[in-house]
Amino acid sequence: MAVNKAIRCLLFTFNLLFFIAGIIILGLSTHIQSNRADYQITDELLPAITLLIFVGAVTLVFGFLGCCGAIKESRCLLALFFTDLLCMFLMLLAVGGLGVVARSPAAREQVKVNIEKMIPLSAQPKDVQESFQEVERTLKCCGFFDGHLDWGNSSTVVPNSCNCTDTSRNCTFLDGLSDVLIGTAFSFSIFMILGMGFSSILICQISYKVLRQNE
Numbered sequence: 160m161a162v163n164k165a166i167r168c169l170l171f172t173f174n175l176l177f178f179i180a181g182i183i184i185l186g187l188s189t190h191i192q193s194n195r196a197d198y199q200i201t202d203e204l205l206p207a208i209t210l211l212i213f214v215g216a217v218t219l220v221f222g223f224l225g226c227c228g229a230i231k232e233s234r235c236l237l238a239l240f241f242t243d244l245l246c247m248f249l250m251l252l253a254v255g256g257l258g259v260v261a262r263s264p265a266a267r268e269q270v271k272v273n274i275e276k277m278i279p280l281s282a283q284p285k286d287v288q289e290s291f292q293e294v295e296r297t298l299k300c301c302g303f304f305d306g307h308l309d310w311g312n313s314s315t316v317v318p319n320s321c322n323c324t325d326t327s328r329n330c331t332f333l334d335g336l337s338d339v340l341i342g343t344a345f346s347f348s349i350f351m352i353l354g355m356g357f358s359s360i361l362i363c364q365i366s367y368k369v370l371r372q373n374e
Contacts, residue, residue: 178222185215279311292320
């Protein structure tokens, strides 16, 4: 059985996109870290930027290994690529788990203790209010814990960004963040599974080809 060229091309394309995504993530995150003053990056946000740099670098390396393994039909590189994808897949499961945990009452109480000093939001500086309003528009949420009440008791202090029309769920920031974490983990997990599947098939075909040649 010869190595399936279609599988090899699919795996190469998959890893090329992976490689390009790694370059983009690494480049943008490094640029933001180098110009943190221009992007108003605080010390609290620096660990997140550093994590993005790490993710970008790892993604770049994974993509390169996968491309080389597909082109050279190297079982060693493909096995390394499979192992790396498996580790990343487990990390994504952890991220998805965090999204689920974020919905629990215990997690809400813990977060509430840490950021309750920001309530009411209408009492915060204007730049903080504008930043959170942008978050509300992006996530289509309203407030941290108690919806519009987090802005204050008066309806006059509630901004237009605090406008959630979905009555089937709680439209708070924590719910929006939870949805983003779960959705991101689920989406990337599909790509991880495809990559592991393609690499496994290719490894098996290469192994069979080597065995036939040694007969």
